[in-house]
Amino acid sequence: NRSLYKNEIQYGNFLGLVSHEYFHLWNVKRIRPIELGPFDYDNENYTTMLWISEGFTSYYDDYICQRAGLISSDRFLDLMVSNINSIENMPGNKVQPVSEASFDAWIKYYRTNENTHNTNTNYYSKGAILAMLLDLEIISASKGTKSLDDLMRVLYQKYYKKLGRGFSEAEFQKELENIVGKKMDGFFRQYVHSAEAIDYPYYFEKAGFKLNNLKLGKKDVGLGIGTSTKDGKTVITSVLRNGPAWKYGLNVNDELEAIDGYKIASDLNQFLSAKQAGDTLKIMVNRDGFLREISLILEPYSSSSFRLEALPNPTDEQMAVMRKWLGN
Ligand SMILES: [Zn+2]
Numbered sequence: 001n002r003s004l005y006k007n008e009i010q011y012g013n014f015l016g017l018v019s020h021e022y023f024h025l026w027n028v029k030r031i032r033p034i035e036l037g038p039f040d041y042d043n044e045n046y047t048t049m050l051w052i053s054e055g056f057t058s059y060y061d062d063y064i065c066q067r068a069g070l071i072s073s074d075r076f077l078d079l080m081v082s083n084i085n086s087i088e089n090m091p092g093n094k095v096q097p098v099s100e101a102s103f104d105a106w107i108k109y110y111r112t113n114e115n116t117h118n119t120n121t122n123y124y125s126k127g128a129i130l131a132m133l134l135d136l137e138i139i140s141a142s143k144g145t146k147s148l149d150d151l152m153r154v155l156y157q158k159y160y161k162k163l164g165r166g167f168s169e170a171e172f173q174k175e176l177e178n179i180v181g182k183k184m185d186g187f188f189r190q191y192v193h194s195a196e197a198i199d200y201p202y203y204f205e206k207a208g209f210k211l212n213n214l215k216l217g218k219k220d221v222g223l224g225i226g227t228s229t230k231d232g233k234t235v236i237t238s239v240l241r242n243g244p245a246w247k248y249g250l251n252v253n254d255e256l257e258a259i260d261g262y263k264i265a266s267d268l269n270q271f272l273s274a275k276q277a278g279d280t281l282k283i284m285v286n287r288d289g290f291l292r293e294i295s296l297i298l299e300p301y302s303s304s305s306f307r308l309e310a311l312p313n314p315t316d317e318q319m320a321v322m323r324k325w326l327g328n
Helices: 002-006 008-023 050-067 073-088 098-106 123-141 148-162 169-180 185-192 200-207 244-248 268-273 316-326
Strands: 209-213 225-230 233-239 255-259 280-287 290-297 306-310
Touching: 002 008, 008 050, 008 073, 050 073, 050 098, 050 123, 050 148, 073 123, 073 306, 073 316, 098 123, 098 185, 123 148, 123 169, 123 185, 123 200, 123 316, 148 169, 169 185, 200 209, 200 316, 233 244, 244 290, 255 268
Parallel strands: none
Antiparallel strands: 209 306, 225 233, 233 255, 255 280, 280 290
């Protein structure tokens, strides 16, 4: 749709898509997990490393646009932060390691269901975040002389060109450690093979940035559901783990008939915006043809909205990392 390109942000997103697919000519087609080759298009391939194949490509797709001057550094950072926001607000990210999300891609990723958000993480966004953190780690450890690019070049030269094959995870880790100059077991244990909370300040501080959660200490009021409205019917399509709807027993596929006696259509959010924590709602749902009324007390719940801010007085080291990373 060519009219979309009149909007600069949407045009930038389109360029990101193009550069994503183009980057796959290297990362996946040539630089690849050993399990993926030789390519077999008839059978499923299981690998725990799609966070590298898709995640690193997701990182580089926007990064290349920034480096080519097609999008600004601010826009690039916004895109990185939107990855963080989407991952940090996904309950499944707190329970599923990204290596497992990768391994299960064949049975899960392209077959999402109503509980996906609660049980799965996304190896595109999470992988892009991990790529960024490793980039910052390498730039900082090498005092601005190396970056993630150097790791990609080693993987290309050594495994694709010289050995004519992909790399194992142990080999990937070894090459990374050679460049960083230290053991990276902790990174793999915490962020790849388990779902531990990411220590963002440790990484962003290296480049003179601080990640602020604008919603820290604030709470949202809502039901914690996703809905879709079709033919005048509003149906619950997902229930957020530990949200109010989850606690009071609203289910996926329940049709919302009325709240406090009012017919609910697409104006659900508008209706809820006038409510506050502690209010009791009487929710009438149609569950498989049976009408049920559920009393629900609105509770505040936490979500995150991050913003990246430059530290006021960056050190020379931080400036050097920032320059290498963002080129200005
Ligand atoms: Zn891709």
